[in-house]
Amino acid sequence: MINFNSNSIVALLLSVIFSFLFSVNAAANTKLNTEPNSKYRAEFTLKKTCPPSFELMEDGTCELRNMYQFYNSVQGRGLGGTQTSLPKHRDGFTPAQIDLGRYLFFDPALSKDNSISCASCHQPEKGFSDDLDRSIGITGEKVGRSAPTLWNVAFLDKFFWDGRADTLEEQAVGPLFDAKEMGNSPEHLLKTLNAIPVYLDMFKVAFPNSDKISIADISASLAAFQSTLISLNSRYDQYAHGHHDALNENEIKGLNIFRSFVARCAECHQPPLFTNNQIAVIGTPDPEGMPFDIGAEKTFNNKKNRGGFKVPTLRNIAKTAPYMHSGGMKDLREATEFYNKGRGHAIPEGEDLLIHWHIWEPDLQDKELDLIVEFLQTLTDESLTPKLPTKLPSGLPVIDRKYAQQKQKQQNNITVSGDEDE
Numbered sequence: 001m002i003n004f005n006s007n008s009i010v011a012l013l014l015s016v017i018f019s020f021l022f023s024v025n026a027a028a029n030t031k032l033n034t035e036p037n038s039k040y041r042a043e044f045t046l047k048k049t050c051p052p053s054f055e056l057m058e059d060g061t062c063e064l065r066n067m068y069q070f071y072n073s074v075q076g077r078g079l080g081g082t083q084t085s086l087p088k089h090r091d092g093f094t095p096a097q098i099d100l101g102r103y104l105f106f107d108p109a110l111s112k113d114n115s116i117s118c119a120s121c122h123q124p125e126k127g128f129s130d131d132l133d134r135s136i137g138i139t140g141e142k143v144g145r146s147a148p149t150l151w152n153v154a155f156l157d158k159f160f161w162d163g164r165a166d167t168l169e170e171q172a173v174g175p176l177f178d179a180k181e182m183g184n185s186p187e188h189l190l191k192t193l194n195a196i197p198v199y200l201d202m203f204k205v206a207f208p209n210s211d212k213i214s215i216a217d218i219s220a221s222l223a224a225f226q227s228t229l230i231s232l233n234s235r236y237d238q239y240a241h242g243h244h245d246a247l248n249e250n251e252i253k254g255l256n257i258f259r260s261f262v263a264r265c266a267e268c269h270q271p272p273l274f275t276n277n278q279i280a281v282i283g284t285p286d287p288e289g290m291p292f293d294i295g296a297e298k299t300f301n302n303k304k305n306r307g308g309f310k311v312p313t314l315r316n317i318a319k320t321a322p323y324m325h326s327g328g329m330k331d332l333r334e335a336t337e338f339y340n341k342g343r344g345h346a347i348p349e350g351e352d353l354l355i356h357w358h359i360w361e362p363d364l365q366d367k368e369l370d371l372i373v374e375f376l377q378t379l380t381d382e383s384l385t386p387k388l389p390t391k392l393p394s395g396l397p398v399i400d401r402k403y404a405q406q407k408q409k410q411q412n413n414i415t416v417s418g419d420e421d422e
């Protein structure tokens with residue numbers, strides 16, 4: 001009892017201190033740093049070296065190195081095989097472009113009212129996702145879908161749950177100019193960045209051939225930064241590369257069920273990325289009160305894709321609950337159990353979906369579902385998590401207010417009463 005009380009007092013004190021710090025911080029830092037001759041300007045230099053696991057090429061760009069490059073094609077080893085190659089990685093960015101992208105990614109100056117950054121919904125410590133069913137944008141309203149992880153995103157060739165963007169560059173303008181996400185417009189964003197001397201300097205270094213800041217260069221550096229979010233050194237990977245004791249007996253059993261032709265998970269969540277980069281109709285439910293999400297039918301203008309979504313990677317999956325496009329499944333057990341409940345069991349009445357043929361009735365036992373979940377936890381590797389910038393070119397706080405409050409709630413696990421002063 002005594003222990004419990006003193007802990008909660010400490011937690012309460014911490015929370016008061018934190019909310020004080022953050023409110024001071026937020027109040028002090030809503031003005032953009034536009035002073036051309038400030039000392040601040042000299043405090044930023046873009047990196048000249050590639051991030052870990054990338055090699056600097058003669059042409060000045062960074063190229064990814066990893067163990068999977070030594071393996072042959074997927075076909076060589078059969079589906080679900082461990083020593084299979086990866087799809088092509090989107091690299092070829094310079095260290096300066098990658099580093100500029102890191103600043104932009106964390107900078108709330110990219111949103112219309114300087115309130116949120118990409119990192120507000122794609123938080124590094126939450127698997128570059130958030131812990132919400134559906135993310136919250138600048139209007140305070142929830143957006144239509146859950147924020148996917150950004151780990152290994154540069155191996156993909158379709159973006160968004162419904163596959164509506166083909167490149168990372170095309171993807172980035174989505175949230176920037178979506179009224180419910182960052183709410184910006186190209187004109188306003190360019191005006192903002194052009195008024196920040198540090199960014200003027202940085203864009204010149206990162207894009208020496210451009211005579212001014214452009215949306216294309218902003219998207220390119222965001223893509224450059226995201227291309228460095230590599231997670232390929234989990235315990236599973238060590239096992240795949242031949243270190244048998246990297247997984248325990250249960251985890252190996254789980255892996256074998258996962259890739260068996262009974263469970264069929266690996267048919268879609270194909271190693272090593274744990275996605276086959278395709279759209280599949282599997283018939284997950286939308287939460288009560290939400291309209292039926294037609295998914296990729298809209299993208300491809302094809303009824304066959306009704307209710308179809310991109311097969312998500314399962315890398316760092318233990319970090320990104322809740323699950324599915326709707327964020328409707330709270331944990332990995334629930335997400336795994338979905339596949340065992342019968343083909344098409346959650347399709348709403350009146351809908352006629354073309355469920356993928358690998359979704360069937362595997363009839364797994366409880367124990368087997370548990371083993372799959374145990375295995376999924378071995379896909380965690382965050383060793384290449386990039387460093388958060390300590391300060392931003394705009395002068396705004398690195399961790400914006402919304403993100404900070406979520407973080408703080410998580411840290412001391414008690415509700416914060418700091419919202420009123422907004």
Ligand code: HEC
Nearest residue numbers: 117118121135136137145146147148159160161175181222
């Ligand atoms: C308001 C929260 C929010 C913000 C801010 C936000 N995102 Fe997202 N992001 C999402 C959601 C939600 C999705 C999925 C939307 C969908 O599929 O329709 C998504 C999807 C993505 C994807 C696609 C991933 C995949 O596997 O298909 C990428 C990449 C991405 N965001 C990067 C960014 C970048 C870069 C920024 C900043 C410019 C950003 N996001 C800002 C919530 C957000």
Ligand code: HEC
Nearest residue numbers: 264265268280284309310311312323324325335339356358
């Ligand atoms: C036919 C292809 C297919 C098969 C087979 C399949 N999945 Fe999936 N999986 C998907 C798709 C598509 C989604 C996204 C569905 C949605 O959001 O509505 C998904 C989502 C998930 C998610 C949530 C990921 C996230 O980021 O939210 C988990 C966990 C998962 N699957 C695990 C499994 C397991 C375990 C199995 C085997 C029992 C399996 N899947 C079999 C296609 C498949």
